Amino acid sequence: MNVTAKVAGYQIRDVLRSRWLIGHTLFFALVTDALFRFGGGGEKALLSLVNLVLFVIPLVSIVFSTVYLYHAREFIELLLAQPIKRRQVFIGLYAGLTLPISLSFVAAVCVPFLLHRGLATAQPGTFAALLLAGIALTLVFTALAFLIVARTEDRIKGLGLAVALWLLLALLYDGLVLLVVSILADYPMEKPLLALMLANPLDLARVALLLQFDVAALLGYTGAVLQSFFGQSIGVTVTSLALAFWIFAPLFLGMRAFQKKDF
């Protein structure tokens, strides 16, 4: 087995025993279960889960990863004092964090879903899209956490940045977009809007997900523009590619900073 996989393997063992992760799993399991008990069918439960996935997964991924990495600083030093490459440590740490977080989410949603025979009342494709979006958001926001930690020495500042970034992308962004649109209402806004949507990974995940459902009302302004611009199938491809970019760009920048960093 190669060194990267070994680093990841031991880290997974550590993360799996953390209370944070247990809390994350329980939260999604209980909420999914409750949605079935009180809300009825699978399709409805899925739709309610979408909003939760879009808010909670980015927050948990970015805050948990930031706190974990700052806390693991001395341990990372210990790893780097071994005859292994920094790149191997970096990728091992990333895999070691994203795998348990994604798996805990997938398991927490799947188990109650299957227990309540959710697939009888929901499209399997939509269900798969929800899981994929959750995993993609975990990958994006953990990568952003790695970038923040690699570039910010001060942990309070780093944690502040992580929370501020989440607030911006999850809450403020849509409001800002609407503000811009209403100010510039006299101009053709379709293409600039599309660009604005591609610039926010959360918006991307939301639109990619809601394109799966038949609920145009929830698409929001940017989503509606996307649907009319690309149509459904190309829209999904475009959003997926843009999400992939959002995973690799911060990861690449984070790795570069990590390789130059002084420990």
Added chain:
Amino acid sequence: MIEARNVSKSFGNLRVLDDLTLSIKPRRITGLIGPNAAGKTTLAKIVLGLTRADSGTIEIGGTPIGADDAYRSRIGYMPQMARFPENLSARELFEMLTDLRRAAQPADEELIERFNFSGALEKPLRTLSGGTRQKVNAVIAFLFQPDLVILDEPTAGLDPVASGILKDKVLADKAAGKTFLMTSHIMSELDELADDIAFINEGKVAFSGPVAELKRVTRQSNLERAIAEMMKRGAAA
């Protein structure tokens, strides 16, 4: 064993190492001393590749560092602060490092036996006391039979028994041919262990040589007074 030539390192505006040149002799114990923030830990970290020097070269046993990471398989490192993955046990940590190192030599478990951990090795590391974690830290530095051991304030936090065990180990391993570089604020400890002293002040080497020579130059009979004398002269000059 270690040849540092013209090494400089700044953190922002702070020049921590300033054109430092130092030679650490093999099969001896070198005590690295100096006032707080003199650059001792930074020098140790540069040798390990944890921190990158702005300029200058470092050779270990004749090979310059920086080209690849394999040279670290010959170094054992005991950092000043020991923090480990909270939820792993010490036993799992040793296994992990052995696994990562693909160690060829059999592990040196002498310290594990002598420290008398009595069950603490199986508990999650976060539940261990500071002193016990420092013992784990010491075990790791010696575990892979390195040629060069770097100890940063090794006895800080250890009780007298554990600290005695560690010192015995250092002396025994030196006799077996290992090289040691250690920082410490406890002068009596260095008086007991060190063969050579490297005194660093403001990023430069103020003195480097055998302990006996330092005492002769400063006309003092113990290390603490000799160092105090060096610092006074440094301030006067």
